[in-house]
Amino acid sequence: MSADYKGRNIRPLRVVFQLGAFAFFIGQLLGLPPFGTEPVLRRVFLPNAACRYMNTAPTSCFYYQLQDSLAHGASDLFASALIMLLVVILLVLVLGRTWCSWLCPFGFVQELFSDLRELVGIPFLRMGFASRVLLRRVKYAILILTVLITVPLGISALGLAGCTGALSLPFCQVCPAKGFFTIFQQILGLEPWSTRLPLLAWASLLIFLGTNVFMRMPFCRICPMGGLMALFAGGSMIYLKKDPDRCTKCRICLRVCPMDHDRVYEEMGRIDVGGEDCTLCARCVEMCPEEGCLSLAAGPFVLVTSRPPKKVGLGRIFQRIRGNDR
Amino acid sequence: MKKEDRPARYIKERKGYFSEAQVDRTKKESKKMSQRIRKEMSSKKVRAKAMSYFDDVMEYGGPRVAELEKFKKGGGKVVGTMCVMVPSELTYAAGARSIRLCSGYYECVHPANELLGDAGLCPMVKSTLGSEMVGANPITDLVDLVVTPATCDGKMKLAEILEDWVDVHIMNLPRVKTGDTTSKTWLAEIEFLKSRLEALTGRSIGKKDIIEQIELYNSAQEVYRDLLEHRKGRRVSITGQDAMLVAQASQMDDVRRWTKKVRELVLELDMMEREGRFVGEEGGARILLAGSPMIYPNFKIPSIVEDSGGTIITDELCTGIRLMSDPIVLESRTMRGVMEAIAEKYFYPCSCPCFTPNDERINRIKMSIKAFGAEGVVFHSLRGCHLNNLEATKIELELKSAGIPMLKLESEYDEGDVEQVRTRVEAFVEMLRARR
Ligand code: SF4
Ligand code: SF4
Ligand code: SF4
Ligand code: SF4
Numbered sequence: 181m182s183a184d185y186k187g188r189n190i191r192p193l194r195v196v197f198q199l200g201a202f203a204f205f206i207g208q209l210l211g212l213p214p215f216g217t218e219p220v221l222r223r224v225f226l227p228n229a230a231c232r233y234m235n236t237a238p239t240s241c242f243y244y245q246l247q248d249s250l251a252h253g254a255s256d257l258f259a260s261a262l263i264m265l266l267v268v269i270l271l272v273l274v275l276g277r278t279w280c281s282w283l284c285p286f287g288f289v290q291e292l293f294s295d296l297r298e299l300v301g302i303p304f305l306r307m308g309f310a311s312r313v314l315l316r317r318v319k320y321a322i323l324i325l326t327v328l329i330t331v332p333l334g335i336s337a338l339g340l341a342g343c344t345g346a347l348s349l350p351f352c353q354v355c356p357a358k359g360f361f362t363i364f365q366q367i368l369g370l371e372p373w374s375t376r377l378p379l380l381a382w383a384s385l386l387i388f389l390g391t392n393v394f395m396r397m398p399f400c401r402i403c404p405m406g407g408l409m410a411l412f413a414g415g416s417m418i419y420l421k422k423d424p425d426r427c428t429k430c431r432i433c434l435r436v437c438p439m440d441h442d443r444v445y446e447e448m449g450r451i452d453v454g455g456e457d458c459t460l461c462a463r464c465v466e467m468c469p470e471e472g473c474l475s476l477a478a479g480p481f482v483l484v485t486s487r488p489p490k491k492v493g494l495g496r497i498f499q500r501i502r503g504n505d506r
Numbered sequence: 507m508k509k510e511d512r513p514a515r516y517i518k519e520r521k522g523y524f525s526e527a528q529v530d531r532t533k534k535e536s537k538k539m540s541q542r543i544r545k546e547m548s549s550k551k552v553r554a555k556a557m558s559y560f561d562d563v564m565e566y567g568g569p570r571v572a573e574l575e576k577f578k579k580g581g582g583k584v585v586g587t588m589c590v591m592v593p594s595e596l597t598y599a600a601g602a603r604s605i606r607l608c609s610g611y612y613e614c615v616h617p618a619n620e621l622l623g624d625a626g627l628c629p630m631v632k633s634t635l636g637s638e639m640v641g642a643n644p645i646t647d648l649v650d651l652v653v654t655p656a657t658c659d660g661k662m663k664l665a666e667i668l669e670d671w672v673d674v675h676i677m678n679l680p681r682v683k684t685g686d687t688t689s690k691t692w693l694a695e696i697e698f699l700k701s702r703l704e705a706l707t708g709r710s711i712g713k714k715d716i717i718e719q720i721e722l723y724n725s726a727q728e729v730y731r732d733l734l735e736h737r738k739g740r741r742v743s744i745t746g747q748d749a750m751l752v753a754q755a756s757q758m759d760d761v762r763r764w765t766k767k768v769r770e771l772v773l774e775l776d777m778m779e780r781e782g783r784f785v786g787e788e789g790g791a792r793i794l795l796a797g798s799p800m801i802y803p804n805f806k807i808p809s810i811v812e813d814s815g816g817t818i819i820t821d822e823l824c825t826g827i828r829l830m831s832d833p834i835v836l837e838s839r840t841m842r843g844v845m846e847a848i849a850e851k852y853f854y855p856c857s858c859p860c861f862t863p864n865d866e867r868i869n870r871i872k873m874s875i876k877a878f879g880a881e882g883v884v885f886h887s888l889r890g891c892h893l894n895n896l897e898a899t900k901i902e903l904e905l906k907s908a909g910i911p912m913l914k915l916e917s918e919y920d921e922g923d924v925e926q927v928r929t930r931v932e933a934f935v936e937m938l939r940a941r942r
Contacts, residue, residue: 185724185833303842309686425873428832429866430855431689435846436837448865467835489833491725 185489187469190462190476194282198291201283205230205237227268228284228405231357235371242268243405244352247326251348253334261334272409276416276454280406281461286357287400293392294438305394312440316457319407326351326404353378356399359385396438400459413455418478420454420464422447426473433464433474444474514670517621524617524640532642535613540566543803547747552785554778556771557748563755563764564802566611567644570758574648577603583707586649586672587757588634588664589657590824591679591852593696594757595723595834597653599715600703605645606757607652608825609633610804612919614642622667628890629919630799631660638671646672651706653699655679657860658893675702683854683861689846696849713841716848720834726756726765730830733768736775737819738878741784743775746795746818747808753829754802786817791938792879796822796871796901797886797915798894807886807917810928815935820878822871824858831855859893867897868904875910882938883912884931888919911938 230237232244242264249261272279280287297304307315329350346353359381365371377385391398400406427448434445439457444464447453453474454460460476468474468486475485517523544561547553563570574584585597586607597604614636615629621639622632637643655677656662665676677695680688704710733752736743752771756764778784793816795808800823808818821827832855836847857867874880883905887894895916902912913934917923 185721185835187835298838298840301840303838303840306690306846425869425876427866428855428870428873429683430832431850432835435850436835463837467837469833469835488728488731489724489835490728 184492186466186492187487187489188462188466188484189492190466190484194461197282198285198288202285202288205239205285206234226283227271227279227409228286230285231355231361232352233358234361235365241357241405243326243355243408244349247330247349247351250327250330251333253331258331258334268408269412272412272416274417276418277406277409277413277459278418279409280400280459286360286403287397287459289360290392290397290399291438294396297393302393304396307440309442312442315401318402319404319410322351322402322404323407351404353380354384356381356384356388360388396440397459400439401457406457406459410456413458415452416454418460418476418483419452420444420458420460420462421451421475421477421482422453423451423473423475424448426470428470430469432467432469436463436467438463512669516667516670520670523621528617529640529642532613532617532636532640536611536637536642537566539611539613540564540803543805546809547751547805550745550785552743552778552783553748554744554771554774556767556774557751559767560748560752560755560771563759564751566803571644571648574603574605574645578648583650584648585703585706586645586652588652588654588661589858590829591655591657591856591858592653592677593699593848593852594761595716595719595848596696596700596703596711598719598722598761599711600700600707601709602650602703602707603760604757605648606754606801607634607638607646607649608799608801609637609643610801610919611637611643612804612921614640615919617642626890628658628660628798628888630801630804630888631664633919635664635667638668651675651702653677653702655695657681657858658891660890675699679853679860681860681862684863689850689853692853693846693849696852697845700845713839713844716844717836717839720836720844720848722761722765724833726761726768727830727833729765729768729772730756732772733775734820734827736772736779739779741779741788742786742817742819743778743784744771745785745808745812746793746821747805747812749818750800750805750808750821750823750826751802753826756829786812787815789939790815790817791935792817792819792881793935793938794818794820794822794871794874794878794880794883795826795886796883797898798888798891799823799825800886801825804919806921806924807884807915807927810924810931811884811935814928814932815939816884816931818884819880820874822857822867822874824856827874828857859897864897868901871901871905872908875908880910881941882934883910884915884934885912886915886917889916911941 226239227242229239229241232241245264246261249264253261330348333348352358359377362371362375362377366373388399422444431445434442437444438461439459441456441458443456444453444458462476462484465474465476465484465486469488471487472485476483514520544565548558548561562568578584583602585602585604587604588607594604608630611633614633617636617640618632619625638646641647649672652668652672652674654661654665656665656679665674668674677699678691680691682688700711730753733749737749752768793811795818800807811818832851834847834851837843857864857870871883885898885901887898898914902914905912913930915927915930917927
């Protein structure tokens, strides 16, 4: 009987959250009646929710709304965009990037791809430091570019306000989620097959699927919504806590981190080692072998903390009965 | 290249270089040393009975040697290592056995001194070389391949010289942990070692074999952690020397059996504590031992400390707790993922002074001081061990600001310095007690 050495087991709980969020955002999976084309809740936005191109989703992708209200900011001097931004910043300040690893449907999808890759036995690409840093910057670049394209549209003096359409939703044109969820809906029969995807969406979907074959969380690394959250996740209430006095520098945390978040390993001064690329998936907390070294914490409370791996499951019982011979 | 076809580098005529008389003397003295240390350690008033198993494993020409000889007769291969950074998991997964070659025998230093004439070189390096050259220790005859990472200068050159006697596989160890190429280089070295071991035994190492070994070693660590719990109380039931002996035996013994025996030992320690049988004096000074490796039977320093009213309750030694800390944590179970997990475990958490900047060592010392309630640190370096000598300065400074006194000792492989060391240790222990 093979036995496993395990630290904390947090992922199952996370999957419950992810499935719940997935089901909520794509309500029809649960057999819920469709919300209609213009659902009541459509004005509700969360840092990451269902893609706007999910026809029946109860809520709407924040990034869509952000682009939309920036591009149409002329009417209210960007007030609605700013209010939206403030709300999201507040949500991130409280929950940190748990929005990513615990709720985001697209992050969930990428994790499932990772599971599949592992199942098939394809090793993933280990990037060098330089490429990691480069990718990290791309997400901010996309964010800035989005603003640079949409805001001029919203400034009435420039007279561009009329140019809506593709240009007012620049990122949606290249966002792989659009293609992914459209086809996903078609497979579920929620969307007729006659709906055609633009070429650009096809291309980015293929790139997305392709990179998932050999990379962990490829889109999350460049996701502008992740970038926006990263700007404010540094001091969030839910955070990744490290007790540097207990760290042996074994580097397990960095090896298992699906986002290659260097800081969790490097940092030996600050207590909060999340922020930046950390999506608070707590993989590192599960794997860190030092008692109380890494934890997921909410304000002053430690939610879950690392511990040395122990034999779990049937193997543990066998070990008790027969000494160590398995 | 096999060693037979390779021109010797340090010695032209191996046969007859050392006289029969010298070979005999080295063997005899070594055996005597092992017997003496065993007697000393087992004559303590309070000692768990289960310890005698570990005495056997470590004994010069003891039952473990006989067992391995039999294993070799059946066509088995034995790999000798000279460092904690060699993954035994791979050796066992290849169907070979692994033993630690570093030598703690004083008499073996002399042949090496004669050949090299370097009086300042680390005595452990010289003893290991001497032992191999004159075949002073029966375990040296068992070894088919020596595997060692190029850690300190002494060990690196030792590996080179040893090639005149035995096949050696030297691993290119990156010594700057913070570099970006570091993990790649070391992973490649571990993968290279795997293929070398496969060639040695003619058996390809499968993922399942490795994972099985990883679990065996992880469960060994789990039990050793239980043992360490018995060193945290106000009084302890196991001496520092015995705990070190147990840890070192893990590198000689079959790990499955070792784990079982340690589990028995832990049960006995439980019982001893319930019965109020403790080692060391009541109120002995709680000492953390750190510094250069102390290989059995060179237990001079710990035995002096524990005879002078100190109790060694923990250590930061590659011949002690470091042998049994830091589990391999598997995440990805692709072959690459498994190899990465092994490579990182045998590299990143290792606090060998050959690394720079090596801040993890001081962190570990401080961590242990807290966890075990140590009152003082005895830092020992072998004569000629520059790396430990240099780190001692740094560590002493750091400990000073933490309010922990440190005694810095230097020792050779002979009995000449015993009295001088004893005087200093006694004064240190007194000082620690007076501080209470
Ligand atoms: S395409 Fe991307 S950015 Fe646009 S609404 Fe969908 S998920 Fe949001
Ligand atoms: S980074 Fe973007 S895609 Fe990834 S989980 Fe976060 S919001 Fe979702
Ligand atoms: S896994 Fe834990 S102990 Fe290891 S380096 Fe990371 S934080 Fe430190
Ligand atoms: S640092 Fe830890 S919690 Fe953050 S993304 Fe990496 S594994 Fe997840």
